Amino acid sequence: MENRRIGGVHLSNIGSYEERIEDFNWDIAKDILDWKDGELLNIGAICSDRICSRGDGKKTALIWEGFGDKNARYTFDDLRVYSNGFAKFLSEQGIQPEDRVCIFMDKIPSLYFSFLGVLKLGAIAQPLFSAFGDESLEVRLASAGTRAILTTRKHVRKVRKIKDRLPELKKIIVVEGNPDRLKEGEIFFDVENSPRVEEFDVYHSTPETPSVLHYTSGTTGQPKGALHVHNSIWAQALTTSWVLDLLDDDIYWCTADPGWVTGTSYGIIGPWALGATQCVLDSGFTSSRWYKFIQDNRITVWYSAPTAIRALMKDGNELVSDFDLSSLRNLASVGEPLNAEAVIWSGEVFDGLKFHDTFWQTETGAMMITNYPGMEIRPGSMGKPFPGIKAAVLDLATHEPVDEAGKVGLIAFRPGWPSMFRQYWKQPDTYRSKFVGASENAMPDELRTNPDLWYVSGDRASIDKDGYYWFVGRDDDVINTGGHLVGPFEIESALVEHEAIAEAAAVGKPDKVNMEVVKAFVTLKPGFEPSDDLELDIMNFIRKRLSPLAMPQEIEYRDKLPKTRSGKIVRRYLRAIEWGEEVGDLSSLSDE
């Protein structure tokens, strides 16, 4: 990518937002990547081989730091060779195109190599957050019919617990550590200590070849697998260029874990498609560690999340001045509402740089509504639709686009952008239910290409008179804790597996830093009494089975839970109490 700096001043990649909308065409992304029709469209190859063949093999692709003083650097040539290594190894293990390969590890370098390797093979990468406990893991592997899992010593014990219940899981591969410590049936593969694989015949994916399967939570039922395809790269690369504004000499840091979509779309695909240098910090959060990471690596572009920003804010302005953060030039945020205070604060402490809020979802694969470099930021607003994205807010009752400024409705998008999810894994009805105006038996391919439908995001917002979008809240019961969605149903199902619990409801309660945390309401089985010990035991039970995110921060014991006359627990009611909101119409509740 050509750097456009005039007299030291960089004109942003997007230039004029209005002009970009005027002459928008997704093929602009192909021009930016200098990609011609007929060339190989494989995300794994575009992010590594292609950068090498344009002459940047020696450029640093990954600057990695772990706990303590562990660190490493890799070039694009390393990325190419090590992803080849994974692709070759997996193919020798019998993994076929479209097989699901789960990547279950901390943010170690092999996560990044294997992700690209799986894609080079034409298989489907299924990254899962390494903090997931065995039950969260099992549900997602069972749903996807996963064939192979790549993991580490630390996390393999969770796989051992569940493998007997997963007949389709044929290969358990441990990518680091000591091969002698493995159990029978487990395979060891350390790519950095294996022979270099210079050549690999990359799978000839088409635009519609599946690429990544990310699980995301809904209100009802277990998490759903949002399936993406190789064509997504155009939206990911173009938004990376125009919103994150990456240039050739930028040092970029996306703080998200690739177990979630931000960590793959903007922590792997978008930036490496452009040949940018990325930083990864695989150690827990402390404000000083983060600032030091920016300082030491001279990070220029930083994509993070409101929870982290609020945690930094809490640690005060003085700490910021202990570090030299003058390298920073563009900041962006995603995952939850970015409150106006956080935007204003960042402008104060980072030398005028304000976080640019971006709104999107696992399902959208790339940014949809965002603030752009050069545009006036209205603190608290998510910004405006990305050029090429046709967005609206639909009336809550009629589902017609709202044209009145400030009126709240459902955020919706016209289908057809490149990174749109192609299906919920094996759940065509649930996929269909996300589209307003869909005919009863419409197939996924018809839905995603029909420009007369609306894809409904499940969030509420209003649009002001100048076209800025303002987030209001979710339209469902999904809990957003620190930018991570957790499904109440998944938590409730796990809660009722605890020996003491008869019934359970999980809702989000307000939290200063995480926006929401999980709160559980439970009724106990006969013979069990409420106590602090029991509360702790239940919390740990959920933390181990599901994850620290899903763990209730508070458990309230009740004699009974509010239910409809047909016996369905009404979370809405419990949630409203937590938020001090109007409880609404209770006429449908049972008096029992």
Ligand code: WT7
């Ligand atoms: C949900 C999607 C896509 C990146 C990570 C999350 C909420 C996301 C914002 C924002 C307010 C936001 C929405 C959305 N969300 N960005 N800028 N302002 N809310 O992906 O796990 O699929 O979550 O996160 O509720 O639907 P996800």
